[in-house]
Amino acid sequence: MAGVCVDEGHELLQSLTVTIGATVPTGFEHTAAEEVQEKIGATARVSKDRGRIYFEITTDHLHKVHHLKSVDNLFVVVKHYDNYQFKETKEEALLDLQQLAPVLTWNNALEVWKMNNSLKKKRSRKRGAAAPKAKPSNATDPEKPQAEPDASELKEKPGSSCTEQEPGPEGEQESDIQEAEAKPLKFRVTCNRAGDKHSFTSNDAARDFGGAVQEFFQWKADMTRFDVEVLLNIHNNEVVIGIALTEESLHRRNITHFGPTTLRSTLAYGMLRLCKPQISDIIVDPMCGSGAIPLEGVIEWSNSFFISGDNNDMAISRTVNNINYIIKKKQDGGSTSPGLSIDTAQWDLCHLPLRTSSVDILTTDMPFGKRMGSRKKNWDLYPSCLREMARVCRPGTGRAVLLTQDKKCFTKALSRMGGLWRKSHTVWVNVGGLHAGVFVLRRTAALFGSTPEDVREPHIGCESQEINMEEEKVQSARSE
Numbered sequence: 001m002a003g004v005c006v007d008e009g010h011e012l013l014q015s016l017t018v019t020i021g022a023t024v025p026t027g028f029e030h031t032a033a034e035e036v037q038e039k040i041g042a043t044a045r046v047s048k049d050r051g052r053i054y055f056e057i058t059t060d061h062l063h064k065v066h067h068l069k070s071v072d073n074l075f076v077v078v079k080h081y082d083n084y085q086f087k088e089t090k091e092e093a094l095l096d097l098q099q100l101a102p103v104l105t106w107n108n109a110l111e112v113w114k115m116n117n118s119l120k121k122k123r124s125r126k127r128g129a130a131a132p133k134a135k136p137s138n139a140t141d142p143e144k145p146q147a148e149p150d151a152s153e154l155k156e157k158p159g160s161s162c163t164e165q166e167p168g169p170e171g172e173q174e175s176d177i178q179e180a181e182a183k184p185l186k187f188r189v190t191c192n193r194a195g196d197k198h199s200f201t202s203n204d205a206a207r208d209f210g211g212a213v214q215e216f217f218q219w220k221a222d223m224t225r226f227d228v229e230v231l232l233n234i235h236n237n238e239v240v241i242g243i244a245l246t247e248e249s250l251h252r253r254n255i256t257h258f259g260p261t262t263l264r265s266t267l268a269y270g271m272l273r274l275c276k277p278q279i280s281d282i283i284v285d286p287m288c289g290s291g292a293i294p295l296e297g298v299i300e301w302s303n304s305f306f307i308s309g310d311n312n313d314m315a316i317s318r319t320v321n322n323i324n325y326i327i328k329k330k331q332d333g334g335s336t337s338p339g340l341s342i343d344t345a346q347w348d349l350c351h352l353p354l355r356t357s358s359v360d361i362l363t364t365d366m367p368f369g370k371r372m373g374s375r376k377k378n379w380d381l382y383p384s385c386l387r388e389m390a391r392v393c394r395p396g397t398g399r400a401v402l403l404t405q406d407k408k409c410f411t412k413a414l415s416r417m418g419g420l421w422r423k424s425h426t427v428w429v430n431v432g433g434l435h436a437g438v439f440v441l442r443r444t445a446a447l448f449g450s451t452p453e454d455v456r457e458p459h460i461g462c463e464s465q466e467i468n469m470e471e472e473k474v475q476s477a478r479s480e
């Protein structure tokens with residue numbers, strides 16, 4: 001389908017209707033679909049292959065997809081097979097994939113890829129920066145959708161070139177399209193495969209499908225400095241062929257100082273959406289680590305006030321550094337708005353220096369007891385944490401959205417707090433391969449001090465959940 005639209009440069013362009021695919025944190029597909037509806041006005045379909053959504057747009061709305069905060073990676077769909085019949089033998093199945101490449105209708109998707117490159121270039125010119133570089137090698141890309149059992153890319157063909165593709169100095173920059181037209185495009189195929197009924201590996205599929213793509217377009221295979229990334233997603237019988245629109249996952253957008261368990265910004269965004277922040281809400285992350293949740297919050301919900309705290313001084317300095325980096329980025333971008341509505345404090349969550357009933361929302365990523373703290377300590381920490389959060393939270397309207405993988409301990413602690421917290425629902429998510437729960441709680445109308453749950457048992461303290469130094473050295477799967 002095509003129409004006519006006028007872009008920012010007032011050129012007449014054909015507006016195409018295309019399907020956009022997005023990878024999202026597993027478990028937050030519906031949250032992402034909600035965001036797509038809100039920001040783009042499109043109805044997203046949640047894929048059978050968890051962690052992906054699809055929606056249609058006309059290309060005059062293409063720029064809007066880059067404003068989505070729940071998505072990790074974006075791509076334009078070339079073809080979607082809901083029920084692809086793979087042949088039984090490896091040879092036959094791979095031959096079919098080879099024969100697929102020349103019969104696919106690539107034109108619209110490639111047109112969108114070109115438009116997207118122009119958009120990216122315009123944005124980077126606005127920022128006064130050089131255009132984005134080609135994606136670095138990421139054969140073990142930690143940013144690919146989580147828990148995908150088998151991912152591979154087309155192996156580089158001998159003789160494929162590694163010519164620089166960065167633009168020249170400002171003013172001399174040619175458009176991507178012109179560059180692309182001047183010399184053969186470089187490409188790679190990335191295959192993500194899940195399912196136990198395939199006779200081939202993702203490597204086999206990427207290699208053979210990639211070979212056919214190369215032959216059809218006469219493009220050059222280049223694993224590291226490619227212009228086009230062709231995606232081949234195979235999930236049981238669902239096959240999606242696409243072209244990537246993002247060079248690296250959008251989940252790292254705010255963080256420059258990573259901690260051992262830094263949360264992905266896309267997951268933080270999903271948690272914040274569950275909180276339904278309102279104008280002038282006071283929102284607290286009492287165990288902020290490197291500050292992924294409050295930073296995401298203060299950027300997206302700038303009419304609320306955020307307070308981030310942690311008992312670990314290294315975590316606090318990371319949060320402060322991350323906040324300062326965002327402030328500097330804003331200033332460098334010409335923003336004249338004063339700072340960010342966020343404060344940071346070092347505190348013990350069990351004795352928050354905050355007034356009773358003064359907070360609207362508490363949201364945090366609790367120590368799972370694996371990389372951070374211990375399962376044993378959680379039995380003390382979780383009840384104390386729920387009690388102190390109930391004290392500072394506004395009765396009746398307050399809410400808490402809490403992430404933990406230690407579901408048993410959390411559920412037990414919550415069951416003892418019935419007078420203070422009511423569970424609304426749980427969203428099950430994948431955090432770096434771990435099955436975790438995001439618990440959405442509502443503060444009951446009971447005043448703190450008037451229920452039996454408020455009474456702190458003498459032996460229950462709030463032991464510091466310090467990170468052991470060995471753990472400090474490793475970057476957690478949460479951030480990777």
Ligand SMILES: C[S@@+](CC[C@H](N)C(=O)[O-])C[C@H]1O[C@@H](n2cnc3c(N)ncnc32)[C@H](O)[C@@H]1O
Nearest residue numbers: 262263287288289290292311312348349365465
């Ligand atoms: C899972 S991490 C949070 C990671 C964070 N979301 C991020 O993006 O970096 C849990 C945090 O809880 C903090 N913590 C543990 N016990 C605490 C306590 N009693 N008071 C305050 N913070 C605590 C730890 O220092 C750690 O930074």
